[in-house]
Amino acid sequence: MKIVFERPNTLTDAVTHYCPGCGHGVIHRLVAETIERLGVEDRVIAVPSIGCSGALGRYLAYDSVAGAHGRGPAIATGIKRALPDAVVFSYQGDGDLASIGAAEILHAANRGEQITVIYVNNAVYGMTGGQMAPTTLLGQVTSTSPFGREISTTGWPMRVAELLATLPGVKYSARVCVFDAANVIKAGAAIRKAFEVQLKGLGFGIVEVLSQCPTNWRMAPRVSVKWAEEHMVREYPLGEFKTPEGDSQCNTR
Amino acid sequence: MxxxxxxxxxxxxxxxxxxxxxxxxxxxxxxxxxxxxxxxxxxxxxxxxxxxxxxxxxxxxxxxxxxxxxxxxxxxxxxxxxxxxxxxxxxxxxxxxxxxxxxxxxxxxxxxxxxxxxxxxxxxxxxxxxxxxxxxxxxxxxxxxxxxxxxxxxxxxxxxxxxxxxxxxxxxxxxxxxxxxxxxxATEPVEHTWAVGIRKEKRPLRRIxxxxxxxxxxxxxxxxxxxxxxxxxxxxVAWEELYTEDAEVVLAAFGVVARVCRAVVERARKEGIKAGLIRPITVWPFPYRAFRQRVRTAKAFFVVEMNEGQMVEDVQMAVGYDAPVYFYGRNGGIVPQPNEVASELQKILAGGVTPREDRI
Incomplete structure (x- = not known):
């Protein structure tokens, strides 16, 4: 019998704690597939965040260094500077990266640290129960924006992929989503490019992955995907904002 | 060298x-x-x-x-x-x-x-x-x-x-x-069995x-x-002692203040005052036993710090209620001078100072 599809070796068979319909499982798999296709699994050191993906070390079979909320890029900097041959990635949510860790991500990117960042944007704080994040859409109801997010007190949704693309140290910045099969394949290709930038020693690479959070959005999984396609992608255009080859090429969906 | x-x-x-x-x-x-x-x-x-x-x-x-x-x-x-x-x-x-x-x-x-x-x-x-x-x-x-x-x-x-x-x-x-x-x-850095890194020969995963x-x-x-x-x-735990064996008053200080107190103690000895000094080298762990073993012989303890009294709490904990603990502190960037510490010591010995008490 010919095997045409199987679980990547470095994606463990642990039962995840993720909710039904959550995007993290797919994204974990894309990361594991990419790392194995690049043949660097023995050199990988993962930096999980605080939040739902804090348990990353249980699901991805790499050495890992878990630290404080938002500090992943600083920790990854310390690891990579000490071990330049290691392949280092941080895996962060939007509360972790865009809010409490805004300084660390900005400066790691600005130094052109040779690390890869997988940034999962689901527009809410997942682990703590669906509070508003810097990425929450205008008008979106969350447990801390019960009347819908409004500009006067909370500002605007933060577009991280575009923001970081302006920095010279960033050699790859893209936004993808995991809302359907075609986009999952595109997301995998972007993650590969972000790791290749590190492997070639070019600089910093980030992939912002739009993901659904059915539980905290109070939606059935299928409804959440539809909502994300309609609303999230409008606020957060998909595409590559920085590539090693060229300038910003924003391909909206 | x-x-x-x-x-x-x-x-x-x-x-x-x-x-x-x-x-x-x-x-x-x-x-x-x-x-x-x-x-x-x-x-x-x-x-x-x-x-x-x-x-x-x-x-x-x-x-x-x-x-x-x-x-x-x-x-x-x-x-x-x-x-x-x-x-x-x-x-x-x-x-x-x-x-x-x-x-x-x-x-x-x-x-x-x-x-x-x-x-x-x-x-x-x-x-x-x-x-x-x-x-x-x-x-x-x-x-x-x-x-x-x-x-x-x-x-x-x-x-x-x-x-x-x-x-x-x-x-x-x-x-x-x-x-x-x-x-x-110095000792060569060793390869640690817990450290993350490049995985040779499929060693087990390490998670920090x-x-x-x-x-x-x-x-x-x-x-x-x-x-x-x-x-x-x-x-x-590490500390240094100076003239504590027969000291009637034991000074306690760390860092630069201990150097000031050393000068005060040396001068007091020349004047016939039985003063001694305990200088914690580790402040955690704190050398409680260095103070305990002087409780029977010392009539008083005198802590000097560049703050409003922090280490003095550890000295109080060590001494208990067995002897009075006095305190003198300067603050905000001012280093206590030997003269002012010596003069405070004189006042303590003359009974003109109220002991420090943080256990109110």
Missing amino acids: TRILIKGNEAFAEAAIRAGCRHYFGYPITPQSEVMEYLARRMPEVGGVFIQAESEVAAINMVYGAAATGARSMTTTSSPGFSLMQEGISYMAGAELPAVLVNVMRGGPGVGSIQPAQSDYLQATKGGGNGDYRLLTYAPATVQEMADITMKAWDKAEKYRNPVLILVDGFIGQMMEAVEFKDEP TSSHMDPADCERHNRHLKAKFDRIRKDE
């Missing part, structure tokens, strides 16, 4: 290089910036890593990352910066990562002043970050002692897998003294974390840490 005239802060930096530290992450703050400036030049000479971080928060987390690979890493800061590092220090203690941290203390709270003080004793010795942890904390009193302690600090940090703190007032950090660096190389979501697991981890801290209490 090489004997050189060097500033305290630079002695830290040079001793760190000689101890095999090749990874420094820091953020400028007075009065410790000379450490950074020295290492910015020196680290490239020895093939090391020097990064000026965007904040003390980032600096301590870079130390966390480098320490997780087993690399000898270090950061240095001063009081407000040390407060910002507490998060990372707590995580390092929880994840059992070794590193050497330096706090060159200035006046507080808040911005306070940039001049020398001992305002962070309680933060350093009672745990500045969240959770149940301690740091082996040295309080050197001379530039030579700063260098000597720094040389062995990574050995201690690695032995216990816990950060080591060197707590020094800005005075020692800024003063120049002759220092002898011993020519024999302070997360223990299962309550029983978290309790077990805390008890494991407690046992370790008890070993440090027993084996690492």
Whole structure:
């Protein structure tokens, strides 16, 4: 019998704690597939965040260094500077990266640290129960924006992929989503490019992955995907904002 | 042996290089910036890593990352910066990562002043970050002692897998003294069985974390840490005594204040006053037993600090209610002069001072 599809070796068979319909499982798999296709699994050191993906070390079979909320890029900097041959990635949510860790991500990117960042944007704080994040859409109801997010007190949704693309140290910045099969394949290709930038020693690479959070959005999984396609992608255009080859090429969906 | 005239802060930096530290992450703050400036030049000479971080928060987390690979890493800061590092220090203690941290203390709270003080004793010795942890904390009193302690600090940090703190007032950090660096190389950094890195021959995965979501697991981890801290209490406590055997009044001070008190004690002895001095070299663990063993012979204890009274609480704990404990402090960057300490001592001996009492 010919095997045409199987679980990547470095994606463990642990039962995840993720909710039904959550995007993290797919994204974990894309990361594991990419790392194995690049043949660097023995050199990988993962930096999980605080939040739902804090348990990353249980699901991805790499050495890992878990630290404080938002500090992943600083920790990854310390690891990579000490071990330049290691392949280092941080895996962060939007509360972790865009809010409490805004300084660390900005400066790691600005130094052109040779690390890869997988940034999962689901527009809410997942682990703590669906509070508003810097990425929450205008008008979106969350447990801390019960009347819908409004500009006067909370500002605007933060577009991280575009923001970081302006920095010279960033050699790859893209936004993808995991809302359907075609986009999952595109997301995998972007993650590969972000790791290749590190492997070639070019600089910093980030992939912002739009993901659904059915539980905290109070939606059935299928409804959440539809909502994300309609609303999230409008606020957060998909595409590559920085590539090693060229300038910003924003391909909206 | 090489004997050189060097500033305290630079002695830290040079001793760190000689101890095999090749990874420094820091953020400028007075009065410790000379450490950074020295290492910015020196680290490239020895093939090391020097990064000026965007904040003390980032600096301590870079130390966390480098320490997780087993690399000898270090950061240095001063009081407000040390407060910002507490998060990372707590995580390092929880994840059992070794590193050497330096706090060159200035006046507080808040911005306070940039001049020398001992305002962070309680933060350093009672745990500045969240959770149940301690740091082996040295309080050197001379530039030579700063260098000597720094040389062995990574050995201690690695032995216990816990950060080591060197707590020094800005005075020692800024003063120049002759220092002898011993020519024999420091212990070679070893390959640690817990450190993350390139996985050769499919060794088991290594995970560095302070997360223990299962309550029983978290309790077990805390008890494991407690046992370790008890070993440090027993084996690492260090202090210096001067004329304490027959002393009727025992002075207590650390850092530069101990040097002031030494002068006071020497002069008092010449005047026929039976004064002695206990100088804690480690402020955690605190040398309680050094004080306990003088309770029967000493009629009084006299603590001098550059703050409003922090170590005095530990002296009160050691002495109990068996003898009065007096306190004299200067603050905000003012170093107590021998004359004023001597005059306070005279007043104490004449019965004109109320003992310090924090146990109200």
